[in-house]
Amino acid sequence: MTSHSILQIESLDIALRSGDAILTGVDLAIAPGKVLGVIGESGAGKSMIGAAIADTLPPGLAISRGSIRFDGLTLTDMTARTRRDLLGRDIGFIPQEPMTALNPTLTVGQQIGRHLARIGIANRATRDKRAIELFSEVGLDRPAQLLKSYPHQLSGGMLQRVLIAMAFASNPRLVIADEPTTALDVTIQAKVVELIARMRQAHDTSVLFITHDLQLAADVCDDVAVLYAGRIVETGRAEEIIDAPRHPYSRCLSLAAPNLDGPVAPLMILPKAMPGAVERAAMRGCAFAPRCPAADEACTRTPPPRRAVSPGHVSACHYPERTSAIAPPARRNAGDLAAPGEAAVLRAQGLGKAYRQHDWLGRVREVEALRGLDFTVREREFVGIVGESGSGKSTLTKLIVGLENVTSGTLHVVGLDRTSTPRERFFDQVQLVFQDPQSALNPRRRIGSLVTQSLECRGNGLAAKARRELAAELLAKVMLPPDAADRFPDQLSGGQKQRVNIARALCSNPRLLIADEIVSGLDVSVQAQILELLRGLREQASFSLLLISHDLAVVRHVCDRVLVMCKGEIVEQGPVEQVFGAPRHPYTMQLVAAARGRPRSDDRHAREASDLS
Amino acid sequence: MRIWSWLSDPGLVIGGAIAGLVLACAVCAPWLAPYHPNDQDLLYILAPPVWAPDGAAEHLLGTDSLGRDTLSRLIFGARTAMEVAVAASFGAMALGAVLAHLAGYFGGRVDWLISRLVEIWLSFPPVVLSMLLIIGLGVGTDKVILAIVLVDWTRFCRVLRSEVQVVRGQDYVSFARLVGFAHMRVIVREIFPATLPMLITLFSLQMGISVVVEAILSFVAMGVPADVPAWGQMIADARINMFDAPWGLALPILAIFVTVLSFNLFGDGLRRVLDPRHRANGHV
Numbered sequence: 031m032t033s034h035s036i037l038q039i040e041s042l043d044i045a046l047r048s049g050d051a052i053l054t055g056v057d058l059a060i061a062p063g064k065v066l067g068v069i070g071e072s073g074a075g076k077s078m079i080g081a082a083i084a085d086t087l088p089p090g091l092a093i094s095r096g097s098i099r100f101d102g103l104t105l106t107d108m109t110a111r112t113r114r115d116l117l118g119r120d121i122g123f124i125p126q127e128p129m130t131a132l133n134p135t136l137t138v139g140q141q142i143g144r145h146l147a148r149i150g151i152a153n154r155a156t157r158d159k160r161a162i163e164l165f166s167e168v169g170l171d172r173p174a175q176l177l178k179s180y181p182h183q184l185s186g187g188m189l190q191r192v193l194i195a196m197a198f199a200s201n202p203r204l205v206i207a208d209e210p211t212t213a214l215d216v217t218i219q220a221k222v223v224e225l226i227a228r229m230r231q232a233h234d235t236s237v238l239f240i241t242h243d244l245q246l247a248a249d250v251c252d253d254v255a256v257l258y259a260g261r262i263v264e265t266g267r268a269e270e271i272i273d274a275p276r277h278p279y280s281r282c283l284s285l286a287a288p289n290l291d292g293p294v295a296p297l298m299i300l301p302k303a304m305p306g307a308v309e310r311a312a313m314r315g316c317a318f319a320p321r322c323p324a325a326d327e328a329c330t331r332t333p334p335p336r337r338a339v340s341p342g343h344v345s346a347c348h349y350p351e352r353t354s355a356i357a358p359p360a361r362r363n364a365g366d367l368a369a370p371g372e373a374a375v376l377r378a379q380g381l382g383k384a385y386r387q388h389d390w391l392g393r394v395r396e397v398e399a400l401r402g403l404d405f406t407v408r409e410r411e412f413v414g415i416v417g418e419s420g421s422g423k424s425t426l427t428k429l430i431v432g433l434e435n436v437t438s439g440t441l442h443v444v445g446l447d448r449t450s451t452p453r454e455r456f457f458d459q460v461q462l463v464f465q466d467p468q469s470a471l472n473p474r475r476r477i478g479s480l481v482t483q484s485l486e487c488r489g490n491g492l493a494a495k496a497r498r499e500l501a502a503e504l505l506a507k508v509m510l511p512p513d514a515a516d517r518f519p520d521q522l523s524g525g526q527k528q529r530v531n532i533a534r535a536l537c538s539n540p541r542l543l544i545a546d547e548i549v550s551g552l553d554v555s556v557q558a559q560i561l562e563l564l565r566g567l568r569e570q571a572s573f574s575l576l577l578i579s580h581d582l583a584v585v586r587h588v589c590d591r592v593l594v595m596c597k598g599e600i601v602e603q604g605p606v607e608q609v610f611g612a613p614r615h616p617y618t619m620q621l622v623a624a625a626r627g628r629p630r631s632d633d634r635h636a637r638e639a640s641d642l643s
Numbered sequence: 644m645r646i647w648s649w650l651s652d653p654g655l656v657i658g659g660a661i662a663g664l665v666l667a668c669a670v671c672a673p674w675l676a677p678y679h680p681n682d683q684d685l686l687y688i689l690a691p692p693v694w695a696p697d698g699a700a701e702h703l704l705g706t707d708s709l710g711r712d713t714l715s716r717l718i719f720g721a722r723t724a725m726e727v728a729v730a731a732s733f734g735a736m737a738l739g740a741v742l743a744h745l746a747g748y749f750g751g752r753v754d755w756l757i758s759r760l761v762e763i764w765l766s767f768p769p770v771v772l773s774m775l776l777i778i779g780l781g782v783g784t785d786k787v788i789l790a791i792v793l794v795d796w797t798r799f800c801r802v803l804r805s806e807v808q809v810v811r812g813q814d815y816v817s818f819a820r821l822v823g824f825a826h827m828r829v830i831v832r833e834i835f836p837a838t839l840p841m842l843i844t845l846f847s848l849q850m851g852i853s854v855v856v857e858a859i860l861s862f863v864a865m866g867v868p869a870d871v872p873a874w875g876q877m878i879a880d881a882r883i884n885m886f887d888a889p890w891g892l893a894l895p896i897l898a899i900f901v902t903v904l905s906f907n908l909f910g911d912g913l914r915r916v917l918d919p920r921h922r923a924n925g926h927v
Binding site: 431432433453454457458461462464465466469470471472473474483484486487488534538 | 813814815817818819821822823824825828832833836837
């Protein structure tokens with residue numbers, strides 16, 4: 031685009047050895063000191079761009095066409111050796127999972143020391159001094175002690191700071207950040223993003239920011255490129271693409287994400303799934319056409335040209351002008367939700383859970399995971415629990431389903447005392463939807479057998495025919511076709527698997543359903559499907575739901591009430607709108623502020639001081 | 644589709660073919676062998692095989708010092724070897740797998756107990772243990788089988804236990820418990836199908852090991868009785884005349900070598916095609 035770019039990628043193709051394209055004709059350019067966001071769902075190929083620059087493409091993949099130019103040098107023509115010299119020194123990396131990026135057997139100091147030695151600081155004392163400087167720059171406390179600690183002694187947020195410090199240590203011209211905040215808690219996410227933005231300014235570095243999160247990209251990036259099925263469908267200024275997209279896919283993505291402000295609007299649901307590499311090869315027209323609400327005949331026949339819709343804003347669509355008219359379908363009976371009943375399905379009073387730990391002398395120490403929880407979930411009520419990792423959310427679910435024992439207080443589940451009632455009484459009444467459908471569905475069972483699994487050990491052995499009918503009925507409830515019953519989990523997409531997971535939990539007509547982070551691993555468009563499904567089930571409302579999530583917008587979209595948990599205690603509870611709209615507890619305020627994102631205003635510097643703790 | 648990917652693994656195909664051939668020889672021994680293995684033809688003592696200068700067509704692979712036909716003895720030897728290998732591997736698998744599932748599934752004290760038992764068992768030299776067992780029990784095919792089972796179940800137990808632990812950590816196992824499946828049902832319906840590929844692979848590898856152990860025991864005359872032809876015994880018999888009639892020594896060694904190699908290749912091939920991680924690489 032501009033005559034002077036730090037990174038310029040031109041018509042880059044990456045293909046499998048079989049010839050199927052993973053990336054097709056990718057053009058990107060980053061101007062000095064700018065942040066370019068690459069947005070895409072899983073399978074779009076966004077990480078491949080970073081991998082192509084870093085020369086770490088997975089085996090079987092290779093660049094088949096195009097060039098990557100970095101600061102006037104053509105990376106794709108370089109020998110492996112010269113290229114390696116460039117990486118880490120002129121191009122820095124911030125990885126996705128800070129917890130696995132550092133060697134657990136070496137101290138943080140040794141690892142940053144090696145990196146500094148590599149970028150040319152020969153003297154050990156100088157290296158230590160520089161490391162301490164860098165650590166203070168990224169806001170880490172007591173940097174000198176930090177050098178001697180091992181990675182497992184630090185939290186995820188601290189590790190990511192260490193890695194950011196390393197990435198910026200050599201004043202690189204370019205930093206590639208591949209989903210740097212995905213593995214972190216919400217409040218830490220905000221700080222890490224803030225930090226990357228600040229480091230970029232201080233070092234005048236360009237950043238390639240790869241993410242699946244539209245909102246995050248809007249906060250961080252100057253320019254944004256939206257990737258779909260290996261092609262860039264839209265590029266332009268971040269605000270324009272978020273607020274006034276000119277490609278249907280970008281619009282659908284932003285309509286599919288639940289929001290924290292404004293009315294709870296229905297989410298945009300995209301039919302089908304993103305085509306894979308092999309399917310794409312067979313398509314002649316636009317890869318998005320089969321899912322596009324604005325597509326017509328021409329879209330499936332000819333590939334859309336990439337053209338500027340306004341200066342600096344490029345869209346690859348036949349009809350960019352149709353984009354703004356796309357809206358999610360209205361709900362059939364909007365707003366008319368069944369009122370929750372009076373009877374309590376779940377009641378906790380002074381509920382606590384303590385783990386006993388023995389140290390090497392045999393002394394017993396009690397660790398309180400939960401302390402004095404008081405709450406009620408009424409019939410047909412959807413309640414959300416929000417909190418960060420370590421807040422005790424998962425321990426609470428384990429208590430409710432009976433995987434752990436209550437140590438203090440009382441817990442009444444479906445009117446029965448959890449501690450004194452035998453396990454069998456709860457089996458059909460309380461069901462759990464697991465977080466990871468991959469792990470929760472036995473890969474060797476067919477879907478039909480999976481969804482009716484809970485009937486298998488009941489006395490009234492259902493006949494094969496009745497069981498099939500029930501399976502079809504359950505699949506219909508979660509909007510899956512009846513022929514899915516004969517397939518195996520591996521033949522379904524992530525979203526479909528999660529729906530099977532939900533259908534299975536509904537099989538025994540439970541009175542209480544517990545959903546533990548059931549959308550956190552899913553893409554935005556798939557998450558929208560699941561959230562709308564939960565909304566739909568809520569209208570029929572035959573059960574109560576306890577939805578555990580770290581994402582406030584998700585909870586707001588589905589639930590009536592919310593409990594905010596922090597360090598094993600409920601710090602605030604109440605109706606969703608009230609808690610998120612006017613939070614009273616400082617922790618809730620912090621959560622809500624983090625979820626709202628960085629205000630795009632000038633008070634950034636004022637906030638920095640308070641944020642860097 | 645699955646079958647094609649299986650056939651594209653050379654180790655699996657070659658190993659499987661040879662192993663199948665050996666098994667077929669074992670089953671059809673009475674019809675395949677030209678003579679009874681213990682019949683003596685005193686006109687031909689230490690006859691060389693047919694391709695050697697003095698070879699005769701009556702005895703294709705020659706005879707031993709008692710005038711017994713080497714080919715027939717090899718074929719019947721395969722029968723003994725396979726009988727022992729199949730029964731012993733199956734026994735070791737059954738014992739090891741049951742204990743492994745119990746240890747891996749229940750964990751805690753059960754796991755502690757079974758794991759310590761395996762460790763104690765493994766610290767005892769296996770050859771000495773099997774010889775002690777034979778001395779105690781006496782010679783016989785069934786005794787050899789028992790000795791191998793009692794020595795080798797630990798191998799199954801160790802490897803499978805960690806496999807069970809991995810599957811145990813999957814959420815679908817927790818779910819089965821939460822909807823009220825009994826422990827045994829969870830093990831049989833949810834865990835066992837997942838460990839079965841590993842079990843089959845280990846079984847194939849154990850077949851090779853059992854053939855070697857059986858040969859060692861018959862070599863030192865602590866295996867099968869003297870009237871049952873066995874490869875180890877043939878090696879022991881041919882040892883005395885090894886300079887005059889080297890073929891009598893080489894052929895049974897070759898038989899053992901090829902058999903063990905084929906089971907190892909087959910087992911390795913099975914491990915490759917049954918490994919879900921390997922299969923997952925197929926579609927990126």
